[in-house]
Amino acid sequence: MKLTPAEYSEMAKKASPGTKSYKTIPIAFLIGGLICMAGEGLINLYQYLGMDQETAGAVTSVTLIFLAALLTGLDLYNSIARFAGAGTLVPITGFSNGVVSPALEFKSEGLVLGLGAKLFVIAGPVIVYGISASIVYGLILYLFKLY
Amino acid sequence: MSQKIGRSTLVLDTFPSIMSYASVVGKKEGEGPLARYFDAIFDDTTLGEKTWEKSESRMQKEAVSRALEKGGYATMQIDYIFAGDLLNQCISSHYGLRDLNIPFYGLYGACSTMAEGLSLASVFVDNNLAGFTMAATSSHFCSAERQFRLPLEYGGQRTPTSQWTATAAGSLVVGKSARPPFVKAVCGGTITDLGIKDINNMGAAMAPAAAQTIKTYLEDSHTGPQDYDLIVTGDLGLVGSELLIDLLKRDGIDISGVHNDCGKMLYDVEAQDVHAGGSGAGCSASVLCSYLLKKIEDGALKNVLFIATGALMSTTSFQQGESIPSIAHLVHLTYNRE
Numbered sequence: 001m002k003l004t005p006a007e008y009s010e011m012a013k014k015a016s017p018g019t020k021s022y023k024t025i026p027i028a029f030l031i032g033g034l035i036c037m038a039g040e041g042l043i044n045l046y047q048y049l050g051m052d053q054e055t056a057g058a059v060t061s062v063t064l065i066f067l068a069a070l071l072t073g074l075d076l077y078n079s080i081a082r083f084a085g086a087g088t089l090v091p092i093t094g095f096s097n098g099v100v101s102p103a104l105e106f107k108s109e110g111l112v113l114g115l116g117a118k119l120f121v122i123a124g125p126v127i128v129y130g131i132s133a134s135i136v137y138g139l140i141l142y143l144f145k146l147y
Numbered sequence: 148m149s150q151k152i153g154r155s156t157l158v159l160d161t162f163p164s165i166m167s168y169a170s171v172v173g174k175k176e177g178e179g180p181l182a183r184y185f186d187a188i189f190d191d192t193t194l195g196e197k198t199w200e201k202s203e204s205r206m207q208k209e210a211v212s213r214a215l216e217k218g219g220y221a222t223m224q225i226d227y228i229f230a231g232d233l234l235n236q237c238i239s240s241h242y243g244l245r246d247l248n249i250p251f252y253g254l255y256g257a258c259s260t261m262a263e264g265l266s267l268a269s270v271f272v273d274n275n276l277a278g279f280t281m282a283a284t285s286s287h288f289c290s291a292e293r294q295f296r297l298p299l300e301y302g303g304q305r306t307p308t309s310q311w312t313a314t315a316a317g318s319l320v321v322g323k324s325a326r327p328p329f330v331k332a333v334c335g336g337t338i339t340d341l342g343i344k345d346i347n348n349m350g351a352a353m354a355p356a357a358a359q360t361i362k363t364y365l366e367d368s369h370t371g372p373q374d375y376d377l378i379v380t381g382d383l384g385l386v387g388s389e390l391l392i393d394l395l396k397r398d399g400i401d402i403s404g405v406h407n408d409c410g411k412m413l414y415d416v417e418a419q420d421v422h423a424g425g426s427g428a429g430c431s432a433s434v435l436c437s438y439l440l441k442k443i444e445d446g447a448l449k450n451v452l453f454i455a456t457g458a459l460m461s462t463t464s465f466q467q468g469e470s471i472p473s474i475a476h477l478v479h480l481t482y483n484r485e
Contacts, residue, residue: 005342012351015389017307072300081302097302105298108198
């Protein structure tokens, strides 16, 4: 069995089935799109109930975050996500699921060392690099406006 | 007395016998094709415990207790137990077996633990170091996921090459008897690493280790694939099995006609949506301690090579970008003492 890692890597790649993108991408597009459409519907509904557009948008985000958290708690979100893929990951619902799921998972290690410490184990990197990117963007914007 | 032949094979000339065995599994495994061979199926995979770690410990204890009970053995009769599991510091074995008062050797062989434990248990009996020994291991989907991957409720995607950690435990008692199944020989694996880094493709990482051990044993024992009814690997799954067959073919050894894999046998891979098949220490242990030993006991299988494979990385080494070292231990099981 004289085989270099590079040769084996080729072999392994050939034996490993790829993701069925022709199926997963349209499904993700469809489900993600449906979630966003529901969001639009909610904005319209809240505006109809008398909110201005900005408030309606914020309340819609809160509603979607709540629904995703609820579905996560009921152990339904991951079943939907198994089918929907990135469709449930990309919208704001995915972020909610990313925070609620470690909260549920790690509560067995206690409220401080478990839930508290591990709450952002998934969302943490998104927040850190999201904020970092916005600072860089802000700086660039500031420098451009100086001249 | 055991006799060392070739590179790493021990021939056990008294043919230690597997006196008793038991396997317990979770709901999903209980819905698989081997359901009727298991001693217990727990539809509630928490087993009534508060944490997943406790559930797994309970499951391992159940497997050991049932193996003792089936053979009518008291814990006092067992000289040593060899056990381990996947969780950090092998807590499933330590907590699960702490009340049993059996002298304990803890093993870490990842998913190869059952073959490793059975090897040592048999060697101890063969050399009259013990009258009765035991081997046990377990894995639990939920405790493994939270240690190695992501929270259960997180809606992430599994890649097509990923394998499903079995919620299962297996245990057996080794002693001397005229009743099959017998352990004819064992072959210790060497740590093998061909550079696979994808933690979601364990089958590919472990296949070279399995190929290495099988080749070594066939050379050491001067036998070929045609001498066996079944060459069964631990948990290579679909991807790893294909690679194993290809790797051995490069050395002129064709096992395709007699090979199967516990990761493919435990589940209906397509219908149960386990992607590339089952894995976990409990996967090969539960398939061995149910279907396989039963078939050998009945004489339906007479000559079987059982090779459990283990991936020896940790979450830390994985995050630091290291490749996955793997191991495979082999046990030659027979129906006849010859």
